[in-house]
Amino acid sequence: MRVKVDRIDELADGSRVILDYKSGDPNERDWQTDRPAEPQVPLYAIRGRGPLGAAAFARVRNGGSGFRGIAAAEGILPRVKAAERPLAEQVEEWRRVLARLAEEFREGDARVDPRDGPKTCETCHLAPLCRIREAEADQWA
Ligand code: SF4
Incomplete structure (x- = not known):
C-alpha cells in the first residue's frame, strides 16, 4: 500500500512527529477504535522508522486552527497532552488493528x-x- 503523509518532523532525539492537515473537525479518539474512520496517521505511524514523538491532526480553518492528537510528552505540540501509555504500545495496537482490517479486506470479507x-x-x-x-x-x- 502506498501512502503519502502530509508532514513529518524529526525531533532532536530522533523521534517523529506526524501531522495530517484537516479543514474539518477530526477527533483523535477515533484512532482508539477497532475501525478507525481516519486511519491515515496510524498507518503512517506503523510504517515509519524511529520512535513516534507525536501524531496529530493539524486543523487549518478559520477560527479553529490547532492540533488534536497524542504525544510522548507535554510540549511537543501545543495543547496536545502526553499519552497515558508509551507511544510504542500505541503503535503496536495500531499495527494489530490495521493488519486485521487489511486481512479482512484481502480475504474478501464483504x-x-x-x-x-x-x-x-x-x-x-x-x-x-x-x-x-x-x-x-x-x-x-
Ligand atoms: S454501502 Fe450500504 S451499508 Fe455501507 S454505508 Fe452505504 S448504505 Fe450503509
Missing part, C-alpha cells in the same frame, strides 16, 4: 456492516446499490 450502523448510511451515496436492506431482512427472517 459483510454489510456499516461502521456506525444506520448513522453511517445516512450520508452514503451508495445506498441504491447496497445490500443493507437484504441484510436487515435476513436478520429478522
